Amino acid sequence: MTNSHDRFQLSPETRVLTPDVKGLSELLLALREGHSILARPSDTPIEIRPEPVQWLYCQSSGSTGFAKTIRRTPHSWISSFEMDREIFALHSGDVYASLGNLSHSLTLFAAVSACHIGADLAMLGGSGPRRQLEQLETLGVTVLYATPAQLRLLLRAAEEKYLPHVRLLFSSGGKLDDDTRSNLMHLLPHCNIHEIFGATETSYMTLAGPDAPAGSVGKPYPSVEIKVTDADANGVGEIWIRSPFVFDGYAEGHSAETRWEEGWLSIGEMGRLDASGNLYPKGRRNRMVTVADKNVFPEEIEAVLMRADGVEMAVALSFPDELRGHQIVAVVQGSADLNALRHLCRAEIGGHAVPREFHVVESIPMLAAGKPDLQTLKRMWDAS
Numbered sequence: 001m002t003n004s005h006d007r008f009q010l011s012p013e014t015r016v017l018t019p020d021v022k023g024l025s026e027l028l029l030a031l032r033e034g035h036s037i038l039a040r041p042s043d044t045p046i047e048i049r050p051e052p053v054q055w056l057y058c059q060s061s062g063s064t065g066f067a068k069t070i071r072r073t074p075h076s077w078i079s080s081f082e083m084d085r086e087i088f089a090l091h092s093g094d095v096y097a098s099l100g101n102l103s104h105s106l107t108l109f110a111a112v113s114a115c116h117i118g119a120d121l122a123m124l125g126g127s128g129p130r131r132q133l134e135q136l137e138t139l140g141v142t143v144l145y146a147t148p149a150q151l152r153l154l155l156r157a158a159e160e161k162y163l164p165h166v167r168l169l170f171s172s173g174g175k176l177d178d179d180t181r182s183n184l185m186h187l188l189p190h191c192n193i194h195e196i197f198g199a200t201e202t203s204y205m206t207l208a209g210p211d212a213p214a215g216s217v218g219k220p221y222p223s224v225e226i227k228v229t230d231a232d233a234n235g236v237g238e239i240w241i242r243s244p245f246v247f248d249g250y251a252e253g254h255s256a257e258t259r260w261e262e263g264w265l266s267i268g269e270m271g272r273l274d275a276s277g278n279l280y281p282k283g284r285r286n287r288m289v290t291v292a293d294k295n296v297f298p299e300e301i302e303a304v305l306m307r308a309d310g311v312e313m314a315v316a317l318s319f320p321d322e323l324r325g326h327q328i329v330a331v332v333q334g335s336a337d338l339n340a341l342r343h344l345c346r347a348e349i350g351g352h353a354v355p356r357e358f359h360v361v362e363s364i365p366m367l368a369a370g371k372p373d374l375q376t377l378k379r380m381w382d383a384s
Contacts, residue, residue, distance in 0.1 A: 006074050036057065120139075137163055145170045173371055203243075304345055
């Protein structure tokens with residue numbers, strides 16, 4: 001953990017292209033005055049906190065429903081802004097955009113980064129996909145931040161549209177499946193697509209470009225070290241990270257999965273590393289369950305389902321089962337053939353990972369962070 005408290009800066013070159021977005025005026029004021037910033041899911045997504053030292057707080061209940069407030073130093077983000085500037089040749093002539101709102105750490109990261117670099121800034125989270133496409137085009141956006149779920153909605157509305165100005169896309173908050181990546185290459189013909197693997201606590205862990213092996217999230221981001229401990233016979237173990245970009249600690253709440261050991265941080269992610277250093281995440285340890293004495297990661301099932309024709313989004317849920325330990329069920333948004341989904345899971349993961357039941361829904365409920373709302377989905381399943 002670092003004691004450096006570099007202040008965020010608001011570059012005079014930054015032009016705000018969407019000034020009426022909720023929380024943006026508060027964010028800009030906090031950057032100008034050097035106040036602490038609290039981002040939270042509410043009608044007032046940014047709260048200014050006058051404190052002797054500037055901190056950044058991100059408050060989120062997350063997909064599991066446990067509220068916590070993550071505290072980090074400005075330095076931990078400024079270091080990555082500067083690294084991104086060097087790697088991707090970011091400059092004040094760029095136009096940044098995000099498809100989320102400012103309560104989400106990815107969108108907040110994009111906004112503060114633009115202000116630091118001096119790029120123009122457009123926050124598009126308050127618009128529907130068709131309007132977002134129009135704004136991306138008319139505003140000449142060159143750098144886009146979004147979650148895979150937000151990108152899939154954008155693609156559904158795109159039809160034959162092209163966005164030639166976008167040169168960089170950063171996707172984070174879930175696995176970017178191959179079909180979505182392929183369709184994005186059609187929508188964004190001159191764009192380099194990069195997948196960020198990380199969390200609010202860690203920021204960047206890995207970065208995957210077009211050459212990353214299938215199923216991986218690429219290699220460690222510069223200055224980041226990754227190791228996997230207590231690996232099983234398949235090389236899957238707990239992922240640990242040592243990095244200058246990690247958070248300082250929890251200001252409120254806690255997570256039993258988050259642990260520090262001699263400068264290394266784990267947030268409960270499981271996965272494996274190949275011989276070249278590419279990371280293959282399996283999922284969160286607190287979502288892992290046993291089915292017929294075999295470990296099952298719902299995230300792995302979701303990734304398989306997302307590759308199937310007709311699946312727009314999929315979520316795997318687990319429930320206790322006296323005979324098998326747990327049973328897996330799946331909620332699917334789209335028009336996929338359910339028998340085909342069962343066969344696909346059986347072929348790629350094994351019979352123990354085939355969902356016992358499927359529910360097809362018109363729309364999977366989402367969190368403000370652009371991720372499926374697991375708690376709401378479980379309540380919906382119980383009530384069905």
